[in-house]
Amino acid sequence: MDRQKKDRLIRAGWKIGSAEEFLGLTPDEASIVELRVRLSNALRSRRAALGWSQAKMAETIRSSQSRIAKMEAADSTVSIDLLIRGLLATGVGLDGLSKIVRSKPSR
Numbered sequence: 001m002d003r004q005k006k007d008r009l010i011r012a013g014w015k016i017g018s019a020e021e022f023l024g025l026t027p028d029e030a031s032i033v034e035l036r037v038r039l040s041n042a043l044r045s046r047r048a049a050l051g052w053s054q055a056k057m058a059e060t061i062r063s064s065q066s067r068i069a070k071m072e073a074a075d076s077t078v079s080i081d082l083l084i085r086g087l088l089a090t091g092v093g094l095d096g097l098s099k100i101v102r103s104k105p106s107r
Contacts, residue, residue: 032080035101039083040074042100046090047072061089 006016020030047057047068054068063082071078071086087097 036076036078036080036083037074038100038103039080039087040072040078042092042103043083043086043090044072046087046092050090052090057086057089061086 001016010016019025019033020027025033047054052060054065054072057063057068058065061082067078067082068086071083084097087100092100
C-alpha cells in the first residue's frame with residue numbers, strides 16, 4: 001500500500017496491520033498459510049503452463065475438478081500433501097518444490 005493511502009486511512013480512523021495480526025495467527029500458523037498460498041499459486045501456474053484444464057489435472061491425480069479449483073484457491077480444506085502431489089504430477093521435482101517454498105511471499 002502506498003504511503004499516501006496508508007496515511008489517509010489512519011487519519012480516517014482505520015487501523016493498518018497484517019492479515020496475521022488481524023486473524024491473531026501465531027508465526028507458525030502464518031508460515032503454514034504462506035506455504036499453502038505459494039504451493040497453490042505454483043500449481044495453478046504449472047497447470048496453465050502445461051495447457052491442462054482443471055479436469056485434466058483432476059484426472060491425472062485421480063481427483064475431481066472442484067477439488068483442483070479448491071487447491072488452486074489455497075482452500076484450507078486441501079491438505080498440503082495434496083498440493084505437493086499435484087505439483088509432482090506436473091513434473092515439479094524436489095528441487096522445484098524447494099524453489100517454490102523459498103520463493104518471495106505472495107503479498
